[in-house]
Amino acid sequence: MGNLIDGGEMIARMIKQEGVNHLFTLSGGHVQNIYEGCLNNGIQVIDTRHEQSAGHAADGYSRITFKPGVCVVTAGPGVTDVVTAVANAYQASSPMVVIGGRSPMREYDMGSLQDIELQRVMEPITKWSQTVLEARRLPYYMAMAFREAMTGRFGPVFLQVPSDVLFSRVDEDQVHWPRSYRTQGEVMGDPQLIKAAAQAIKQARKPMIMAGSGVFWHRAHRELAEFARAADVPVYTNAMGRGTLRQENPNFFSLSRKPAFSQADVIVILGTPIDFRLKYGRAPAWNPEAQLIQIDVDPRDIGKNKDFGIGIEANIRQALLQLTAEIGKGDHGEWMQYLRGLEGMADAQREVFMxxxxxxxxxxxxxxxxxxxxxxxxxxxxxxxxxxxxxxxxxxxxxxxxxxxxxxxxxxxxxxxxxxxxxxxxxxxxxxxxxxxxxxxxxxxxxxxxxxxxxxxxxxxxxxxxxxxxxxxxxxxxxxxxxxxxxxxxxxxxxxxxxxxxxxxxxxxxxxxxxxxxxxxxxxxxxxxxxxxxxxxxxxxxxxxxxx
CATH class of the missing domain: 3.40.50.970 (Thiamin diphosphate (ThDP)-binding fold, Pyr/PP domains)
Known part of the structure; x- marks a missing residue:
């Protein structure tokens, strides 16, 4: 017979296996043995003054480390307090794992402290929302949580653990510990679509790129710079795409974004939804005659709000590598010079106020x-x-x-x-x-x-x-x-x-x-x-x- 371990220890070991060294929380009795597991496994517990802050911290942690941020909240109001942070991470496609406490299953529907079912509350704002009903399966569910958060379009997940499950002690030898549970592969774009996109960009008179959070999450900043240089195309950024192209780069533009969208004849959207920030792709903000090339890891976003000319489902880094290999050398110097002139005028105008x-x-x-x-x-x-x-x-x-x-x-x-x-x-x-x-x-x-x-x-x-x-x-x-x-x-x-x-x-x-x-x-x-x-x-x- 092996050592007896509880659910808090199992959760902490799975967090540590992911290379995550910090956990964000606001203390609660329903989840307190997770803290003990963190102490045993060298994970620093950062406790906040509101669960919303703990959730935002887990979101931010994933953005800094490219690892899933982890937030632990207690039952009932602890979970409801973190809802806003989870919704924000969902909209931002930020991978985080939220572990929520729950009243014990043996007292289900009896009116115990903070007894309310919240798995379904979290379903619309997470990629995956589940409840663990047997202690020995906690590592299995943690592996599923990390996989769901970190594959495809990233996003938050929620795992609800009743306190009698979490505090149960089981024989360590009877627990299966997942070690390899998600692929590290990157999906490439369809070669024919890549070829068509490269030709359209090269032949365009006024192409532009809008690079969003997908460039950041797929670590495609070097590939973005190389493709922009080869294609000789202006690049604008939004959301977590900011910083993926250095501002001294000759292809970086920002202050001429509005006229670029209204005049471009080919618009390349990389890893960002065509939402209110991009005026839903509608005229007069966009040139109605422009051809849209949309590249995203999630095909459900391709063609949303705006018909595309070429839609490519792919990891952004892989798509950029393919496009660079295909395009050769572009020449859009006249268009770039025109936009640079607009940037200079806009900068001069705001200089007065600065x-x-x-x-x-x-x-x-x-x-x-x-x-x-x-x-x-x-x-x-x-x-x-x-x-x-x-x-x-x-x-x-x-x-x-x-x-x-x-x-x-x-x-x-x-x-x-x-x-x-x-x-x-x-x-x-x-x-x-x-x-x-x-x-x-x-x-x-x-x-x-x-x-x-x-x-x-x-x-x-x-x-x-x-x-x-x-x-x-x-x-x-x-x-x-x-x-x-x-x-x-x-x-x-x-x-x-x-x-x-x-x-x-x-x-x-x-x-x-x-x-x-x-x-x-x-x-x-x-x-x-x-x-x-x-x-x-x-x-x-x-x-x-x-x-x-």
Whole structure:
């Protein structure tokens, strides 16, 4: 007879086998023996102040490490509290494993503590949602969870474990331990479709590429650069695609995206859905005569919202390797020169605001000052609305995974979770968070988590005293003075909140104070908040989002 081990030990061993060294949680009795298993197996437990933060941390961990982030939450409200984070990961195709506690099966439907069935609640927002009913099968179910999260289009999974199953002790010799349970292969594109796509791009007068999160998840940044160089095509990026092409690369473009879409005759979409961010592929945002070449690992997204000319189901890295081998040498210099001219004009226009000494501080001036602290050894987390959109267009993001934001679900409050994941998974990096003032109020108390785990994360808040992205659209639709529920307090001292939690705080009202304040924040060696008062109606920035 072998040693007796419980479910917490089995789960921890499977997590360790995946090379995952951190687990994110908010403590709960239904799952507490998983923590014991983590201690036994050298897995650091990071406990947060809200389950949503733990879920976002697991999402962020996967983006930094390319390994499945793991979040453990207790039964009932522990699981419901993590739902938003799971939905965000689902929309962003981010692989994470959520393990949820449950009341014991022997007390099923008797009204025990936190007794509610949540497997079906999680089904619409996960790739896979299951309940384990027998302790010895826990390793088997963990293997299935990791496989589902990390194959095909990545995404979150949910595993519910009743407490009597989790705390059961079984003979270790009677447990099957899966070792090899998912393929590492990469699907190549159909050769005929690849050939047709290469010909269409080469023969086009005005081709363009939009590179999204699929380029990041398939680690295709080198292949993207090589193909763009060979094809002589402009590349734009979104979501986790940001940083997959260095900004000094001659094929990198950003400020001319709108005219590029409206004028291009061949549009290549790499690993990103044609959703609201891409105007659903509709005119006048897109040239209605343009040929669409769409490449994605998930064929269900190919042709969604927009008819394609060529649709290729493939791993993005493999497809780019095939296209590069097929295309030879393209020549679109005139088109590239035209777009570069547009970029120069747009940059000159915003330069005025980036150098503005106006008060309240122009948000583009704030972004310019933040940019001085972003180098290749910095991870930037965007958690907000318009201030994050502006930061994304200004900050020098030049490496895969260097920029993290919510993605298409647009969840506010992801920042603290993403930051703690970056701090533990890449401790050699600086971590800088760009916040809106609204977002700070969602999960800001996890600065306590930063303090407890000695994470010197710096948050810079663009404090315009309102929910600006909503305020702008609401004002445009209904008029000035008809914007209820959009205004925040004029005197909110988020920096003082962080100081009260044991961190460092800075309050900035004048543009010339920004740089020194951020420098002091980094030099403090503590979690820090730089609270910067910005203009709620900045010149030259439309911002907002109109819901009609």
């Amino acid at each position: 150098n503005s000494d106006a008060m309240p501080i122009h948000p583009l001036r704030l972004c310019k000052e933040i940019a001085e602290f972003v180098d290749d050894e910095t991870i930037v987390v965007g958690d907000g609305g318009d201030i994050v959109a502006l930061a994304a267009s200004v900050l020098p993001v030049n490496n895969p995974g260097q920029w993290m934001d919510p993605g298409p679900f647009g969840t506010l409050g992801v920042g603290t979770g993403f930051c703690m994941a970056a701090a533990v998974a890449a401790p050699e990096k600086k971590v800088l968070m760009v916040n809106g003032d609204g977002t700070f109020g969602l999960n800001g108390f996890d600065f306590d988590t930063f303090v407890r785990f000695k994470m010197p994360i710096v948050s810079v808040i663009g404090n315009d005293r309102c929910w600006h992205q909503i305020y702008v659209g609401q004002k445009a639709q209904y008029g000035a003075g008809r914007t209820p529920a959009t205004m925040l307090g004029d005197n909110a001292r988020y920096d003082k909140v962080v100081e009260g939690l044991g961190g460092h705080g800075e309050f900035v009202e004048h543009p010339e104070q920004i740089k020194a304040a951020i420098a002091r924040a980094f030099d403090s060696g503590k979690p820090a908040c730089v609270n910067v008062l910005t203009d709620p109606e900045p010149a030259g920035v439309k911002g907002g989002y109109e819901f009609k």
